[in-house]
Amino acid sequence: MTIACIVVILPFCLALAAFSDLFTMAIPNRISAILLGAFIIVALLANIGVGQIGLHIAAAAVVFAVCFCLFAASIMGGGDAKLLTACTVWFGLDASLVAFLVYVSIFGGLLTLAVLFLRSHENAILASGIPVPQLLLTAKKIPYGIAIALGGFAAYPSSPMMQLAFAQLS
Incomplete structure (x- = not known):
């Protein structure tokens, strides 16, 4: 059961x-809350030491502090900051956290370019009938949760939690 939770929840x-x-253009708070709560439960069930859990929480606290500053400067949305923090706890203070943040940055840059391209061609897209969410064309922000998700998908296989799941399978 623990392995299934590790593989499925994030x-x-x-x-x-x-x-x-x-x-x-919103990320429900309950998603971030589920990620944080589920990590604690799964980590305890997987017999991860309290010290190691503390390091995962410390990593999330550092990312939250940076995200809070970006949110205060109106650079990052609150939902994005909470989601990025909640995901960080699943990576901990590990090289996979750096990979996760780099992937999020790369996917975020590509997403921003794609959204700006779509917005600059809004009339052609609407005239052609291509199904694009209306908010993607009209909102003034970027749905960065997509980049966070893609970064998470790319980095999660090398994370400590997935390595634990792989070790339990063998």
Whole structure:
């Protein structure tokens, strides 16, 4: 059961957050709360030491502090900051955290370019009938939850939690 939780919870929540952000430009707080709570439960069930859990929480606290500053400067949305923090706890203070943040940055840059391209061609897109969520064309923000999800999907296989799941399978 623990292995199934490790393999399913983070990717499922990331997919849910990405779709929500794409269609509503908002990430529900419950997704971040589920990620944080589920990590604690899964980590305890997987017999991860309290010290190691503390390091995962410390990593999330550092990312939250940076995200809070970006949110205060109106550079990052609150939902994005909470989702990025909640995902960080699943990576901990590990090289996979750096990979996760780099992937999020790369996917975020590509997403921003794609959204700006779509917005600059809004009339042609609407005239052609291509199904694009209306908020994607009209909102002034970027649905960065998509980039966070893609970064999470790319980095999660090398994370400590997935390595633990792989070790338990063998």
